[in-house]
Every structure is written in C-alpha cells, then in structure tokens.
Amino acid sequence: MTQVFTSQAVHPPSSDPIVAVRALQMVFPHPGGQTVALQDANLTIGRGEFISLIGPSGCGKTTLLRLLADLVQPTAGTILIGGQPPGQARRERQYGYVFQAPALLEWRTVLSNVLLPLEVMNVPGDRAARAREMLKLVGLAGSERRYPWQLSGGMQQRVSIARALAFDPPLLFMDEPFGALDEITREHLNLELLRLWRETGKTVIFVTHSIGEAVFLSTRVVVMTARPGKIEGVVDIDLPQPRGDDTRELPRFFERMTQVRELLRKGHA
Numbered sequence: 001m002t003q004v005f006t007s008q009a010v011h012p013p014s015s016d017p018i019v020a021v022r023a024l025q026m027v028f029p030h031p032g033g034q035t036v037a038l039q040d041a042n043l044t045i046g047r048g049e050f051i052s053l054i055g056p057s058g059c060g061k062t063t064l065l066r067l068l069a070d071l072v073q074p075t076a077g078t079i080l081i082g083g084q085p086p087g088q089a090r091r092e093r094q095y096g097y098v099f100q101a102p103a104l105l106e107w108r109t110v111l112s113n114v115l116l117p118l119e120v121m122n123v124p125g126d127r128a129a130r131a132r133e134m135l136k137l138v139g140l141a142g143s144e145r146r147y148p149w150q151l152s153g154g155m156q157q158r159v160s161i162a163r164a165l166a167f168d169p170p171l172l173f174m175d176e177p178f179g180a181l182d183e184i185t186r187e188h189l190n191l192e193l194l195r196l197w198r199e200t201g202k203t204v205i206f207v208t209h210s211i212g213e214a215v216f217l218s219t220r221v222v223v224m225t226a227r228p229g230k231i232e233g234v235v236d237i238d239l240p241q242p243r244g245d246d247t248r249e250l251p252r253f254f255e256r257m258t259q260v261r262e263l264l265r266k267g268h269a
C-alpha cells in the first residue's frame, strides 16, 4: 500500500468558509494493492482567499482538486463547498475548473469555446454578451473570432480561464494552468490573474510546482509532501497587495520562499 498524502489541520481563516474539508480520505485500488492518495485531510478556506497547493509529483494535489470538484468521490470524510456537498455545488455552478492543458475545441472560435458551457446548460439571457465580458476580463477582447490554433499557449490558457468563469462562479480551481508556459509569459499571466482575482473577489485554489509562483500569487501556501504524504505546513504570505513586479524584489518575498522551500525539504527528508 502506498501512502501518498496525509494532511493535518489548516487553521480556518474566517468564520464563513467557502471550502471546508474534514477527515478526507481517498484510496485508489489497483491490481495487487491500493494507493492512499489522501488521508485525514483537513482544510478550511475563507472567501476571497488565494490558496496555492504545492508539493512533489504524486502527493495528491490534483486528487484534492478533483474531489472538491465532484469529479471523484472520496472513500471517507466530508467536503462542503459554500456549505453544500460538492455534487450540489457543481449543479449550482459554484466553481470553475481550469486544467493543465487548455482543452479547447479547435473547430470553434474563441467566443464559441467560451459560450460552450452556457449553451450546454441552456443558460438564459444574452450568452454572447456574457462570453464577451469574460474574454475582456482575461484581456482577450478583439480575439473573439480567432481559432485556438491561431493563439499562443498563454492566450489559449486565457480562453480556458474565461470559459471557467462563464457561469461567474465564486470559486475557481486551477490545476497548474501555466506550467507549460515560458517564464516571462507565466509572470505576465500571474499579474493578470491577480488583477482578475482583485477585480472579481473570487476564491482561487491553485496547484503549482513553482515556489516563486505560489508565494507571489497567494494569501496562503499549503505545502504538501509525499512518502508519507501530508500537509507539511501552511505559510501565510503577508506581502502587501496589490502585488506587482516590485513584489519579487522585496526581502519578505525571499523570506517566504525560503519558508516554503524549507517545508518542502522537510517533507523530503
């Protein structure tokens, strides 16, 4: 049996959490045994937070997001999203999900990719206006009639963010959305994401392998480790808002990076 993720309590940041995870466990059976991908996970996230999950490959970051999003069912424990079970939250479109790869439909224009979830759910009202608004929010006004193959990787990921925001959900799950991009594009999109977060007041749960990205973006960084897996610790990122290019020059930025790095190393020891 492989034990991949075990977590300890993450202290509640507010009395009105948007995400509450209690004693969560996820066991995947496989021929000849089972993988405990998540064990006794406890996590409370307040409205408007920006939380990064960071940790080595296989420590259960994606599994945790997928559980929150009702894409898989836990073997034990409870999850509440805005006080409701994940299935109900999904039906009420309480969250959007941005995957590692943009997964856009090549034969549909940018606008009609963003429109797709609204069409599928037969959302009433001016769907095209809504989709255009989301494209504007991600800085893609003017690209509505282009096709995904005409866009850079960063632009494609912006489209998938606009698509995830189509229902205007209060919560956004992002699984390493900028992992495949070059450093400069990633830094630019980090700034854009922070602007979007400030303007919309959404709660973001963001998976990354980059310590710098996690510290730059987050209000708190949850450090996860494997073998045996657990939440090694949570680092409060008390850097001033709004953050910008200057943030990366602050001594406190390096201090928080060191804290996260030390927790990651501790988990590897």
Ligand SMILES: Nc1ncnc2c1ncn2[C@@H]1O[C@H](COP(=O)(O)OP(=O)(O)OP(=O)(O)O)[C@@H](O)[C@H]1O
Residues within 6 Å of the ligand: 004, 028, 029, 030, 035, 037, 055, 056, 057, 058, 059, 060, 061, 062, 063, 064
């Ligand atoms: N559907 C599944 N069936 C069986 N095992 C799974 C399944 N999904 C995940 N696992 C296992 O659970 C563990 C955690 O996987 P997960 O993808 O959540 O890790 P991760 O931290 O997101 O990794 P990475 O950083 O590489 O994306 C791994 O050992 C993986 O093999």
